Amino acid sequence: MSRTTSGVQRVETTVLAAVRRGLGGTPAVPVARGLSAFGEHALGWLALGAVGWATGRRRREWATGAVGVALAHASAVGLKRVVRRTRPDLTDVPPLGPVHSLLSFPSAHTTSTAAAVIGYGPVVGGPVMLGALSAMAVSRMLLGVHWPTDVVGGALLGAGVAAGVRRAVDHGGTP
Known part of the structure; x- marks a missing residue:
């Protein structure tokens, strides 16, 4: 193992332990479990998009957000199979x-949440959605199921995919 890799692993292990020490045994644990259930297979975010679309207001934005969430989640699942990080x-x-898989990178929960930030932020409110992303990212580490770089990578992937979907729709595509 290279020094860089072992150094990164030490930092990641330190961060995981610090998150657990700081939040383990607090009400954050059941909240993290709830977020985990909500984010499983991106179903909570997709349901939010469906409910938003069903209101009849800003349907195009809700649909665009849901497409971004679905594509981001699928991208994360595919990338996990390529990277194969445990x-x-x-x-x-x-x-x-x-967990439903032994594969860790990227965090699909964080990926779909970041996509929801980009997709639903304009209709729900950016600060609310950024709070949800922060909570989801920390929850994955608190539960001990993801490395810090898994959540960072997932956030970048999800935001990138959703931004691409939004850009495509804004330039004439249809969700």
């Missing part, structure tokens, strides 16, 4: 929640 397996930070 989830954290640390004695001092055991997982606090179930």
Whole structure:
């Protein structure tokens, strides 16, 4: 293992342990579990898009956001299969929640949430959505199921995919 890799792993392990020490045993744990359930397979975000669309107001924006969330989630799942990084397996930070795969990079929960920030932010409110992204990212580490770089990579992937969808729709595409 190279020095850079081991240095990054040390930092990531330190961050995971610090998040667990700071938030483990607090009400943040059940909140993190709830966020995990909401974000599973991006279903909570897709449901939000469907409800928003069903209101009949700003349907194009809701649909665009939902397409961005779906494509971002699919991108994360595909990238996990290419990268094949395993989830954290640390004695001092055991997982606090179930996972459906042993693959870790990128965090699909964070990816779909970042896509929701870009997609739904204009109709829900950017600060609210950024708060949701921050909570989701921290929750994945608190639960011990993702490395910090998994959540950062997921946020970048989700934002990029959703921005691409928004750009395509703004230039004549249809969701």
